[in-house]
Amino acid sequence: MNIAIIGSGTMGSGIAQVAATAECRVKIYDTKKEALEKAKQSLEKILNRLIEKGRIDDIEKTRIQSNITYVESLKDLSDADLTIEAIVENLDIKQKVFKELESYQSDEAIIASNTSSLSIASIASALEKPERCIGIHFFNPAPLMPLVEVVPAVQTSSKVFEDVFSIIESWKKIAVKAKDTPGFIVNRVARPFYGEALRIYEEGFAGLPEGEAGFATIDWAMKELGGFRMGPFQLMDFIGNDVNYTVTETVFTAFYYDPRYKPSLTQKRYAEAGYLGRKSGKGFYNYSENAKKIPP
Numbered sequence: 001m002n003i004a005i006i007g008s009g010t011m012g013s014g015i016a017q018v019a020a021t022a023e024c025r026v027k028i029y030d031t032k033k034e035a036l037e038k039a040k041q042s043l044e045k046i047l048n049r050l051i052e053k054g055r056i057d058d059i060e061k062t063r064i065q066s067n068i069t070y071v072e073s074l075k076d077l078s079d080a081d082l083t084i085e086a087i088v089e090n091l092d093i094k095q096k097v098f099k100e101l102e103s104y105q106s107d108e109a110i111i112a113s114n115t116s117s118l119s120i121a122s123i124a125s126a127l128e129k130p131e132r133c134i135g136i137h138f139f140n141p142a143p144l145m146p147l148v149e150v151v152p153a154v155q156t157s158s159k160v161f162e163d164v165f166s167i168i169e170s171w172k173k174i175a176v177k178a179k180d181t182p183g184f185i186v187n188r189v190a191r192p193f194y195g196e197a198l199r200i201y202e203e204g205f206a207g208l209p210e211g212e213a214g215f216a217t218i219d220w221a222m223k224e225l226g227g228f229r230m231g232p233f234q235l236m237d238f239i240g241n242d243v244n245y246t247v248t249e250t251v252f253t254a255f256y257y258d259p260r261y262k263p264s265l266t267q268k269r270y271a272e273a274g275y276l277g278r279k280s281g282k283g284f285y286n287y288s289e290n291a292k293k294i295p296p
């Protein structure tokens with residue numbers, strides 16, 4: 001099966017690895033050459049780590065790598081049976097890319113978005129054949145997280161839904177059908193989780209009133225007492241405060257400003273300051289090499 005991935009960032013590169021591991025021929029496209037190069041290098045590192053852990057051998061590494069081609073034009077994705085888009089979370093940009101892609105592909109090709117919060121119906125509406133469009137929402141990191149939400153829009157044909165559901169299962173993922181509502185299942189449940197943690201921090205109710213101890217205390221409580229693998233602030237740093245804030249803002253707006261999903265000004269300022277989390281070296285925690293306090 002020919003798979004195309006648009007966007008070779010955090011999610012696109014992970015999804016490409018998943019599909020290539022499942023014996024698909026994968027083409028991955030990004031507007032930035034550096035992003036393609038970074039994805040290639042990061043896959044090399046990930047696969048080497050898997051070899052060190054004894055999970056794969058050199059033959060498997062070569063097989064996975066040779067299943068992936070890095071391309072620099074959207075036209076190169078013309079032979080894909082299934083395309084999964086993982087670019088910036090912006091409706092206009094996604095619609096523009098979908099429209100152009102459709103003009104290169106056959107009528108049977110399925111076009112999917114990995115969007116976290118945008119409406120699949122509105123993305124699909126840009127296509128001449130909207131019934132071919134669906135949401136396939138992976139979680140970060142895609143190669144490790146088993147769950148994938150499969151989200152049919154009102155326009156999606158039942159054949160496209162069934163085909164996608166079985167493709168995702170054949171990739172050894174746990175597929176779950178989700179309705180095309182803002183945040184689908186997991187991101188909707190997660191909004192109040194992050195939001196309430198940010199409010200407790202802003203109100204100074206946890207640990208020391210100022211500084212790291214406040215959010216570190218909340219993270220500690222959620223892990224030690226709540227049984228979570230990561231606390232909310234560690235998770236926001238992991239996802240990226242920019243991405244996490246944008247998802248909250250979209251869900252809040254889409255639910256007609258329901259206060260349950262209200263975004264946090266603290267997180268907005270962090271995103272504006274470039275305190276994005278792990279990817280920028282600083283978020284709620286400091287990840288630079290000489291940082292004293294890196295969360296476990």
Ligand code: NAI
Nearest residue numbers: 007008009010011030031032035086087088089115116140
């Ligand atoms: P990212 O910022 O890591 O990667 C996006 C990539 O898309 C960049 O390499 C960028 O150069 C490329 N790009 C931007 N515009 C493009 C265009 N017009 N054509 C081709 N490439 C283009 O973003 P990330 O985190 O991978 O997110 C991608 C999508 O996946 C978003 O819709 C996001 O909401 C969703 N998502 C993100 C998750 C996360 O934890 N980061 C989890 C699940 C979904």
